[in-house]
Amino acid sequence: MSQKPLNIAICGVGTVGISTIEILRDQREALLSRSGRSLLVSHVGARREHTDHDYGDARVSRDVMDLARDPDVDVLVELIGGTSVAYDLIKLAIQQGKHVVTANKALIAEHGNELTALAETAGVQIRFEAAVAGGIPIIKTLRESMAANDVSEVAGIINGTGNFILTEMSTKRRAFDDVLSEAQALGYAEADPTFDIDGTDAAHKLAILASLAFGIPLSIDAPMKQGIQDVSPEDLEYAASMGYRVKHLGIARQTNQGIEMRVHPTLIPEQKQIAAVDGVLNAVMVSGDAVGELLLVGPGAGGAATASSVCADLVDIARNPGGSGPALGVPASQLSEQALVPSEQIASEWYVRLTAADQSGVMSDITQVLANRDISIESMLQKPPAPGSGKVPIVLLTHMAPQSVMTDALSEITALGEVEPDFALMRVEAFDR
Amino acid sequence: MSQKPLNIAICGVGTVGISTIEILRDQREALLSRSGRSLLVSHVGARREHTDHDYGDARVSRDVMDLARDPDVDVLVELIGGTSVAYDLIKLAIQQGKHVVTANKALIAEHGNELTALAETAGVQIRFEAAVAGGIPIIKTLRESMAANDVSEVAGIINGTGNFILTEMSTKRRAFDDVLSEAQALGYAEADPTFDIDGTDAAHKLAILASLAFGIPLSIDAPMKQGIQDVSPEDLEYAASMGYRVKHLGIARQTNQGIEMRVHPTLIPEQKQIAAVDGVLNAVMVSGDAVGELLLVGPGAGGAATASSVCADLVDIARNPGGSGPALGVPASQLSEQALVPSEQIASEWYVRLTAADQSGVMSDITQVLANRDISIESMLQKPPAPGSGKVPIVLLTHMAPQSVMTDALSEITALGEVEPDFALMRVEAFDR
Numbered sequence: 118m119s120q121k122p123l124n125i126a127i128c129g130v131g132t133v134g135i136s137t138i139e140i141l142r143d144q145r146e147a148l149l150s151r152s153g154r155s156l157l158v159s160h161v162g163a164r165r166e167h168t169d170h171d172y173g174d175a176r177v178s179r180d181v182m183d184l185a186r187d188p189d190v191d192v193l194v195e196l197i198g199g200t201s202v203a204y205d206l207i208k209l210a211i212q213q214g215k216h217v218v219t220a221n222k223a224l225i226a227e228h229g230n231e232l233t234a235l236a237e238t239a240g241v242q243i244r245f246e247a248a249v250a251g252g253i254p255i256i257k258t259l260r261e262s263m264a265a266n267d268v269s270e271v272a273g274i275i276n277g278t279g280n281f282i283l284t285e286m287s288t289k290r291r292a293f294d295d296v297l298s299e300a301q302a303l304g305y306a307e308a309d310p311t312f313d314i315d316g317t318d319a320a321h322k323l324a325i326l327a328s329l330a331f332g333i334p335l336s337i338d339a340p341m342k343q344g345i346q347d348v349s350p351e352d353l354e355y356a357a358s359m360g361y362r363v364k365h366l367g368i369a370r371q372t373n374q375g376i377e378m379r380v381h382p383t384l385i386p387e388q389k390q391i392a393a394v395d396g397v398l399n400a401v402m403v404s405g406d407a408v409g410e411l412l413l414v415g416p417g418a419g420g421a422a423t424a425s426s427v428c429a430d431l432v433d434i435a436r437n438p439g440g441s442g443p444a445l446g447v448p449a450s451q452l453s454e455q456a457l458v459p460s461e462q463i464a465s466e467w468y469v470r471l472t473a474a475d476q477s478g479v480m481s482d483i484t485q486v487l488a489n490r491d492i493s494i495e496s497m498l499q500k501p502p503a504p505g506s507g508k509v510p511i512v513l514l515t516h517m518a519p520q521s522v523m524t525d526a527l528s529e530i531t532a533l534g535e536v537e538p539d540f541a542l543m544r545v546e547a548f549d550r
Numbered sequence: 551m552s553q554k555p556l557n558i559a560i561c562g563v564g565t566v567g568i569s570t571i572e573i574l575r576d577q578r579e580a581l582l583s584r585s586g587r588s589l590l591v592s593h594v595g596a597r598r599e600h601t602d603h604d605y606g607d608a609r610v611s612r613d614v615m616d617l618a619r620d621p622d623v624d625v626l627v628e629l630i631g632g633t634s635v636a637y638d639l640i641k642l643a644i645q646q647g648k649h650v651v652t653a654n655k656a657l658i659a660e661h662g663n664e665l666t667a668l669a670e671t672a673g674v675q676i677r678f679e680a681a682v683a684g685g686i687p688i689i690k691t692l693r694e695s696m697a698a699n700d701v702s703e704v705a706g707i708i709n710g711t712g713n714f715i716l717t718e719m720s721t722k723r724r725a726f727d728d729v730l731s732e733a734q735a736l737g738y739a740e741a742d743p744t745f746d747i748d749g750t751d752a753a754h755k756l757a758i759l760a761s762l763a764f765g766i767p768l769s770i771d772a773p774m775k776q777g778i779q780d781v782s783p784e785d786l787e788y789a790a791s792m793g794y795r796v797k798h799l800g801i802a803r804q805t806n807q808g809i810e811m812r813v814h815p816t817l818i819p820e821q822k823q824i825a826a827v828d829g830v831l832n833a834v835m836v837s838g839d840a841v842g843e844l845l846l847v848g849p850g851a852g853g854a855a856t857a858s859s860v861c862a863d864l865v866d867i868a869r870n871p872g873g874s875g876p877a878l879g880v881p882a883s884q885l886s887e888q889a890l891v892p893s894e895q896i897a898s899e900w901y902v903r904l905t906a907a908d909q910s911g912v913m914s915d916i917t918q919v920l921a922n923r924d925i926s927i928e929s930m931l932q933k934p935p936a937p938g939s940g941k942v943p944i945v946l947l948t949h950m951a952p953q954s955v956m957t958d959a960l961s962e963i964t965a966l967g968e969v970e971p972d973f974a975l976m977r978v979e980a981f982d983r
Binding site for chain 2: 136140141144147148150151152153246252253254257258261262263264265266267332388390393394405406407408409410411412413414415416419421422424425426428429431432433436437439440441442443446447448451
């Protein structure tokens with residue numbers, strides 16, 4: 118091969134960085150054959166404690182900024198995470214005329230508009246397949262395979278930690294805290310798991326998917342966000358008995374009222390394929406007017422799976438150094454704002470669990486409140502009272518209602534003396550529209 | 551935009567051709583934004599009966615060869631099917647320096663080695679995302695997203711007609727001929743459905759997937775091939791009662807003995823996601839050493855879904871007119887033969903249904919034959935005799951055994967006077983290795 122190697126700088130040598138270095142080393146011949154040029158790790162940015170790994174012939178620097186300034190580097194791979202140093206680093210690399218590959222969803226969600234615009238001006242590529250759903254090629258599918266589609270919806274299980282926790286709670290009737298501790302011990306959850314639990318991580322990824330799907334600018338605050346911390350094993354069980362599984366979904370949907378973007382625990386009919394995606398797996402459904410519905414399932418995290426996506430981006434750059442279309446599908450300057458539906462106006466079917474006094478007339482009072490607000494009941498489950506408690510759990514599935522109508526109804530219902538103030542409320546999505 | 555339009559010739563105006571023309575017209579603005587240049591249908595090849603459609607400003611010719619010779623055409627889209635005219639057409643287009651997009655799996659499976667080599671020499675692209683699994687981006691996933699993986703296996707439901715028939719037989723207990731007639735009435739099956747039924751169509755697609763997965767030359771005759779015509783509703787029912795679904799799968803697997811390539815009805819554990827892919831949907835599982843297992847599910851046929859993939863190829867060409875890597879992942883000259891495992895040596899678990907005389911000692915005779923050949927039994931189902939028949943059905947699931955060992959055992963068993971000569975035999979795949 119006469120083409121000169123693609124010199125790659127790897128910033129950050131955690132599990133993904135090390136896996137990337139190993140893959141590029143072990144697949145050297147295959148990647149040369151596939152790309153027409155060598156993919157060479159020429160410079161590694163590693164903190165003190167990581168400088169003693171075997172990085173082959175690569176230079177090793179402790180200051181990652183040195184990698185962005187290295188004139189021999191063609192592509193900078195950002196795997197340090199966070200949104201401060203990583204931001205400065207990528208900006209510098211772009212200014213230095215280098216392509217960028219990153220797995221950093223928070224950074225892309227927060228600074229992607231600016232960074233993609235900078236890259237386009239500089240004539241370099243910025244790629245982030247690994248930032249959403251790990252090894253699943255969902256960025257490429259939206260950006261390239263569905264380029265000729267009007268996309269109406271993207272919905273997915275895009276946080277593996279959350280899905281692991283819900284799966285364990287649901288299949289083994291375990292409590293949230295108990296499973297979370299195990300997830301941390303297994304390395305699935307961070308020491309500070311807040312972003313996995315409260316939906317922040319999924320919201321970052323959803324913002325990226327929505328931008329690619331609908332051609333809108335990235336907006337980190339756009340998704341309405343609800344975590345899994347309040348899901349109880351009891352609700353998982355009721356949902357199962359009514360034919361549903363509960364998954365923590367990110368949903369971005371084009372509607373007549375605007376774009377819905379939301380992250381929340383969701384009841385899904387058990388016969389829907391995505392309902393069966395368990396454990397740390399991720400899955401993304403995409404609907405387009407031409408292709409119909411696609412479902413992609415695979416590992417959403419893990420060093421090697423994420424590195425597989427990082428390397429795919431590197432191969433794309435090696436094959437198309439002149440660029441292969443805009444990072445977000447359309448040029449940054451052509452991304453166009455669309456109205457967002459405020460969360461209180463987002464309609465869906467609902468799962469409601471109330472606790473009521475075990476006395477006649479309660480059910481009639483509840484259904485009257487719902488009827489007054491045009492909320493119709495799809496099905497109802499009333500369990501016998503816990504012995505001696507005098508309290509009965511009442512579980513309802515409703516037809517479509519906006520969130521504000523639903524929460525107003527629940528305020529009125531819980532103001533009835535017969536119904537306790539604590540209740541559970543989750544959205545139901547049949548994905549049949 | 552200053553770039554000149556990409557002039558596209560559409561050869562063949564059946565459902566996929568018309569859908570492609572409509573998408574390129576309706577998405578004109580979006581595609582310009584995504585590609586940086588207009589995607590323009592400049593020439594249409596239509597037989598006499600199709601010349602009166604509205605093709606906008608495009609020239610219309612009855613001789614498709616005129617499109618390959620048109621100096622204004624940049625990309626020729628071949629949608630006429632078959633392997634004679636289509637072959638000449640694509641060869642001519644390449645010789646004329648045009649890129650080629652095709653949905654023709656038979657052509658790629660049969661002539662792809664030559665055509666991709668010609669295209670590489672001529673410096674043009676040949677792309678065929680639509681040739682396998684319709685709207686599912688499996689070609690791109692193997693060629694690009696998994697470029698850094700050693701692929702160990704590709705397995706999928708890659709013929710929608712066959713899957714529709716098996717699904718109807720299984721869920722509604724209908725007979726094969728009955729469902730086939732309906733599939734033809736619905737337009738799912740061709741007037742001559744032979745290739746859908748006997749596995750030929752799936753074998754063509756599998757040959758393409760295997761080449762991309764393992765870097766081997768295309769070989770149309772490599773897959774061992776068994777159709778769905780001999781699957782009985784009875785066997786679907788027995789399989790279900792043992793926790794399995796029967797799917798017509800194409801499987802290409804890297805083993806220590808070489809590459810297995812096979813197309814056949816397969817028992818799959820019902821909890822495996824692909825077992826729940828019903829109707830005309832397609833699904834492909836891919837396993838790679840870095841990414842692990844990916845599953846892609848979506849429409850395997852239909853005008854718009856197939857056209858979605860054709861248009862994705864066109865956008866890729868518009869974005870990367872200079873090429874974006876070899877059509878089969880590695881350059882045609884670097885594809886490298888690997889040994890194929892002959893079908894009689896391919897080992898798997900097996901489903902066997904025998905009909906035996908309802909008398910003592912039969913079971914012992916059967917199990918003795920199997921034991922003598924080291925075939926161990928995983929589970930067994932013995933049904934009561936049909937009243938007055940004196941015959942009992944015996945259903946066995948075995949552990950791993952090569953096909954030749956299994957068929958030899960069955961010859962010996964059916965030679966026992968107590969067992970009828972007719973039996974059912976299907977492979978079982980747990981996909982858990």
